[in-house]
Amino acid sequence: MTEDTTGRWRGWRTAAEEALYGPEGFYRRPEGPAGHFRTSVHASTLFAGAVARLLCRVDEALDKPTALDFVDLAAGRGELVTGVLAALPAEVAARVRAYAVEIADRPVGLDPRVEWLPEPPKGITGLLFANEWLDNVPVEVAEVDSTGVPRLVLVRQDGTERLGEPVAGAEAAWLARWWPPAPEEGLRAEIGLPRDTAWASAVACVDRGLAIAVDYAHTRDTRPPFGTLTGFREGRETAPVPDGSCDLTAHVALDACAEAGATAATAAGALPGARLLTQRAALRALGVTGARPPLTLASTDPTAYVRALAGAGEAAELTATGGLGDFGWLVRSVGIPDPLDEL
Numbered sequence: 001m002t003e004d005t006t007g008r009w010r011g012w013r014t015a016a017e018e019a020l021y022g023p024e025g026f027y028r029r030p031e032g033p034a035g036h037f038r039t040s041v042h043a044s045t046l047f048a049g050a051v052a053r054l055l056c057r058v059d060e061a062l063d064k065p066t067a068l069d070f071v072d073l074a075a076g077r078g079e080l081v082t083g084v085l086a087a088l089p090a091e092v093a094a095r096v097r098a099y100a101v102e103i104a105d106r107p108v109g110l111d112p113r114v115e116w117l118p119e120p121p122k123g124i125t126g127l128l129f130a131n132e133w134l135d136n137v138p139v140e141v142a143e144v145d146s147t148g149v150p151r152l153v154l155v156r157q158d159g160t161e162r163l164g165e166p167v168a169g170a171e172a173a174w175l176a177r178w179w180p181p182a183p184e185e186g187l188r189a190e191i192g193l194p195r196d197t198a199w200a201s202a203v204a205c206v207d208r209g210l211a212i213a214v215d216y217a218h219t220r221d222t223r224p225p226f227g228t229l230t231g232f233r234e235g236r237e238t239a240p241v242p243d244g245s246c247d248l249t250a251h252v253a254l255d256a257c258a259e260a261g262a263t264a265a266t267a268a269g270a271l272p273g274a275r276l277l278t279q280r281a282a283l284r285a286l287g288v289t290g291a292r293p294p295l296t297l298a299s300t301d302p303t304a305y306v307r308a309l310a311g312a313g314e315a316a317e318l319t320a321t322g323g324l325g326d327f328g329w330l331v332r333s334v335g336i337p338d339p340l341d342e343l
Helices: 003-007 012-021 045-061 079-087 169-178 193-204 254-267 279-285 296-300 302-318
Strands: 068-073 096-101 114-117 124-131 140-144 150-155 161-166 188-191 206-215 230-233 236-238 247-249 275-278 328-334
Touching (some): 012 140, 012 150, 012 247, 045 068, 045 079, 045 124, 045 206, 045 302, 068 079, 079 096, 079 114, 124 193, 169 188, 169 193, 169 254, 193 206, 193 328, 254 275, 254 328, 279 302, 279 328
Parallel strands (some): 068 124, 096 114, 124 206
Antiparallel strands (some): 140 188, 150 161, 206 328, 230 236, 230 247, 275 328
């Protein structure tokens, strides 16, 4: 990056966009996201297995189409789509068209059945699954000044901040609707309008099926007063510095995204409405419970007992309160009954 960029004041959205996705951005680095943080996909193969079962439910709801799409949005290095293909029954896998959507180059050795794309395909019939995507869609940050006015936060490449102009226009309207800060100096909010737009665009790619976003999330009643913008580098949380050396992430106002996605889906002819679940509830509905195996198995089949015990530990991590289990699942059904409607 140039010296001019280093010293220039910019809004967080522009700064993060370049730091994450620019020519030398964090998400173009060879080690990929897994080199710096651990998602549910990396925590256990049980997660991919659950998504595979969900895809089978979507397949049933679609009456087993000749071609069943699975779109892994923000695919990293293809870990989830690889795991889903491996976990599918052979009859379903034979009909699946698998897509991985990511800005980085296609990984060497990726399953040749997977088509690598920079953006989602149109006309999806199947499941679009976006795991920890929206938290990396850059947004502006607002901070309340000494007079009680929310102002845009400007940042330099070294992470130094100062306040800019008052929030105005569509961004001010979004704040008033979704995250109205109290007039107390220092309170902060992340303006999630670009995420609403991104999610609506993703949902609009689905002709029939299901679109799901999984992420760190909050709703209007639980907005954090000082925002959530942070960084991750080599497995550790760190200060958010937009220089390309670390991930930049902020929790997602999934309730705002839900409304935007509902508008897009309704325009495409789908029934209105979307649902927010915890990951804990969604995975339990898909058979990931964390229940310990019966002790009797230890005496009748010790190897199976140890294997089942390890699986229970992994399931417990995926559904843990205060951890991955608290993630939000935004579920949008398009033209089919909701496969998770028992929740």
